[in-house]
Amino acid sequence: xNNGKDPIxxxxxxxxxxxxxxxxxxxxxxxxDQGYQVSIGxxxxxxxxxxxxxxxxxxxxxxxxxxxxxxxxADVIVSLEPMEALRQLKTLGNPEVCVLTNTQTVFPVxxxxxxxxxxxxxxxxxxxxxxxxxxxFIPATDIAMDIGSPIVxxxxxxxxxxxxxxxGISLKEAExxxxxxxxxxxxxxxxxxxxxxxxxxxx
Amino acid sequence: MTSKQTQQFLLGNxxxxxxxxxxxVHFVSGYPxxxxxxxxxxxxRYADQADxxxxxxxxxxxxxxxxxxxxxxxxxALASMKNAGLSVALxxxxxxxxxxxxxxxxxxxxVVCDDPDGHSSGDETDSRxxxxxxxxxxxxxxxxxxxxxxxxxAYALSAQFDCHVMVRSYTRLSHASSSIEIGTIxxxxxxxxxxxxxxxxxxxARVKHAAALERLEKIKALFEQTPFNSYEGPQAPETxxxxxxxxxxCARDAVETLDLExxxxxxxLVTLWPFPTAFVAGHLARAARFLVAEEVxxxxxxxxxxxxxxxxxxxxxxxxxxxxxxPPYGEITPDRVTxxxxxxxxxxxxxxxxxxxxxxxxxxxxxxxxRGLAWCPGCPHRATxxxxxxxxxxxxxxxxxxxxxxxxxxxxxxxGKFQQNLLHAMGSGAGLASGLGQLHRFGYTQPxxxxxxxxxxxxxxxxxxxxxxxxxxxxxxVVLDNAATAMTGFQSHPGTGTDALGREAPKIDxxxxxxxxxxxxxxxxxxxxxxxxxxxxxxxKEDAGVRVLIMRRPCELLRMRRExxxxxxxxxxxxxxxxxxxxxCTSQFRCPGLIWDPRTxxxxxxxxxxxxxxxxxxxxxxxxITSEEVA
Numbered sequence: 112x113n114n115g116k117d118p119i120x121x122x123x124x125x126x127x128x129x130x131x132x133x134x135x136x137x138x139x140x141x142x143x144d145q146g147y148q149v150s151i152g153x154x155x156x157x158x159x160x161x162x163x164x165x166x167x168x169x170x171x172x173x174x175x176x177x178x179x180x181x182x183x184x185a186d187v188i189v190s191l192e193p194m195e196a197l198r199q200l201k202t203l204g205n206p207e208v209c210v211l212t213n214t215q216t217v218f219p220v221x222x223x224x225x226x227x228x229x230x231x232x233x234x235x236x237x238x239x240x241x242x243x244x245x246x247x248f249i250p251a252t253d254i255a256m257d258i259g260s261p262i263v264x265x266x267x268x269x270x271x272x273x274x275x276x277x278x279g280i281s282l283k284e285a286e287x288x289x290x291x292x293x294x295x296x297x298x299x300x301x302x303x304x305x306x307x308x309x310x311x312x313x314x
Numbered sequence: 315m316t317s318k319q320t321q322q323f324l325l326g327n328x329x330x331x332x333x334x335x336x337x338x339v340h341f342v343s344g345y346p347x348x349x350x351x352x353x354x355x356x357x358x359r360y361a362d363q364a365d366x367x368x369x370x371x372x373x374x375x376x377x378x379x380x381x382x383x384x385x386x387x388x389x390x391a392l393a394s395m396k397n398a399g400l401s402v403a404l405x406x407x408x409x410x411x412x413x414x415x416x417x418x419x420x421x422x423x424x425v426v427c428d429d430p431d432g433h434s435s436g437d438e439t440d441s442r443x444x445x446x447x448x449x450x451x452x453x454x455x456x457x458x459x460x461x462x463x464x465x466x467x468a469y470a471l472s473a474q475f476d477c478h479v480m481v482r483s484y485t486r487l488s489h490a491s492s493s494i495e496i497g498t499i500x501x502x503x504x505x506x507x508x509x510x511x512x513x514x515x516x517x518x519a520r521v522k523h524a525a526a527l528e529r530l531e532k533i534k535a536l537f538e539q540t541p542f543n544s545y546e547g548p549q550a551p552e553t554x555x556x557x558x559x560x561x562x563x564c565a566r567d568a569v570e571t572l573d574l575e576x577x578x579x580x581x582x583l584v585t586l587w588p589f590p591t592a593f594v595a596g597h598l599a600r601a602a603r604f605l606v607a608e609e610v611x612x613x614x615x616x617x618x619x620x621x622x623x624x625x626x627x628x629x630x631x632x633x634x635x636x637x638x639x640x641p642p643y644g645e646i647t648p649d650r651v652t653x654x655x656x657x658x659x660x661x662x663x664x665x666x667x668x669x670x671x672x673x674x675x676x677x678x679x680x681x682x683x684x685r686g687l688a689w690c691p692g693c694p695h696r697a698t699x700x701x702x703x704x705x706x707x708x709x710x711x712x713x714x715x716x717x718x719x720x721x722x723x724x725x726x727x728x729x730g731k732f733q734q735n736l737l738h739a740m741g742s743g744a745g746l747a748s749g750l751g752q753l754h755r756f757g758y759t760q761p762x763x764x765x766x767x768x769x770x771x772x773x774x775x776x777x778x779x780x781x782x783x784x785x786x787x788x789x790x791x792v793v794l795d796n797a798a799t800a801m802t803g804f805q806s807h808p809g810t811g812t813d814a815l816g817r818e819a820p821k822i823d824x825x826x827x828x829x830x831x832x833x834x835x836x837x838x839x840x841x842x843x844x845x846x847x848x849x850x851x852x853x854x855k856e857d858a859g860v861r862v863l864i865m866r867r868p869c870e871l872l873r874m875r876r877e878x879x880x881x882x883x884x885x886x887x888x889x890x891x892x893x894x895x896x897x898x899c900t901s902q903f904r905c906p907g908l909i910w911d912p913r914t915x916x917x918x919x920x921x922x923x924x925x926x927x928x929x930x931x932x933x934x935x936x937x938x939i940t941s942e943e944v945a
Contacts, residue, residue: 127687179648181648181649181665182665182666183666201682220686221684223904223910225910228912229683234681235681237677242674
């Protein structure tokens, strides 16, 4: 994957409560099974109440890297919200980075109360495209709602990541990881989410 | 004895108390502990003459909170304790160093009495590390007369720099006596007041940390010059004894015993944090040998070696946080280390091409918005803060709100209402209110309301509440009881009725507990806004004693887990919604379930986010928000 670059630095980001931590841990587990040494850095706590959240993954065949990605060194950004993708590009982006982002916006409080305006989606998309080698825009929340619940938005994005091929995670691996993690009652919905996401990006 | 007498035979602790009284201290609190207890005892003797508030507090943390509250209100305050007690107070004091004392001209001196040798203690913990640890300027007197002078100086420093100042005493000072000169005790007239328009909160950790460091730099500049630090002895001694506190008297005895006055000098230090590095460096040039006499740990020794190291490095450099190559606040990151290393190695930094940076500046920066934290949709705290705001406004006496740590802390984030005036450690809401509620004799008339949650009630509010009751304080303690330790992930606490493993556990009832303290206890439902506002107003009017108001409504996240459905289906009647001329719901209530739609100029319900709690229907003055019960 990624033309043999080592380490691979991946960011999973979004807004508190969107489930980015589950996604980063699933990816971490899959890549560990592939023989990589993976460390994950996360921020949680107060940020879960509507703040920006992100997880860093450092993925290497050589050694176990520290949990923080240096400035401008992300290889992949998976975002559950478009402005959060742009926020990560600001600190970790570079001309070679690949971005996969959900297109469903989550408004900050200042926008809800009418103090600030959230930018138009096409402006966000063109900025993200301009700041990345390749960008995928996925209506993951719409897909998740179509399947049954916005709660599986994160799994749609995991499927999309698999389909894009950027981290070398096969659909089968992703399915196995999901089966081992999510509760039985929600399994069918999660597998459906994974498959739908995969189809969004698979060539 | 007559008041004209200018010399008195005083115990060290009496001299410390006497100095505070002569400065014009108004509020004195402490917890007894050898060798510190006589400080409060002395103040008690003069309490009437000096018209000073003095209390034995329930513990050292509450003592410091009460004293700090007085300082916030513009008074001069003193808190005293022994070394073991400083550890109890430290959670509050570390936060206090980040906020400072505000701008009302108040001051706070914290006296801690160590017990080297453990004459009356289980340990001989050296408090000087904790002074440095908690970013407090710290002075250590070497004798009784000097103690009296230093306490006076400590008050001046505290007022000048808006921060508390630590004075470190020890058994051989606190419990020694000698004849010293005394002045007169006069009550300084003040008008105690707090500014409800100013929040004093440490919750911008990096920024406040940087400011505290800057303040210490200014204080250090003074400490480099003060004549309290002094050298006595020959110009070119063979050995210098560097000492503080009791070490100074011991050093003089040693020099005299060995008849070395011509060959050995003594460098006495009283300013121990910030450490006067330049002053010490100047004297290190005089001799080749240094004996450090201090108690108990090698605190000065370590710092002197640090000063000496710079001159011994022969061009070698140790760089880092202290040198400024890595910022002295905030976490260590690959970028910070890379930047510092690049600076040292003379390399350029900035891994990204200029073209990319330009695109970031042009295309990303204009689009990025901050993302403030906010209470969840349906959170009972939003309703409680709404009721508090309305009741306090209608009360019209500029009520003062002391806050606590938990989901209600979101009040000071952009989604909140910025109503909490003070916000420090867990349980400090009650401790600070306990202090403020006792300032009536100083003309303090603002009503005080303290906040805590159900978990933080048990954690640290109980001692403060007991302190308030026994010292006849006057405030309303609001317990935002959402039956959960919500912010950290729903852990059990003594009021949940479950243990860490989810098994049934004895449940301690907050209401019964508070009644047993003799508090009047009222329970209200935050979602019943009208009743809540009325209850708070009535409690404000009572204006006496400690009244407990339990705002009881389970956390919305808990309710959702259990019930899975919305209680109400909410809708906005666009005909009734006054739009731009009102906007109370979006701009003031600020629930994420509501959105201001600039296209239509009306409020809309966000179906996917709204929890259906129904509260917003009651805050709309035009009945434009309607609720329909979900069957």
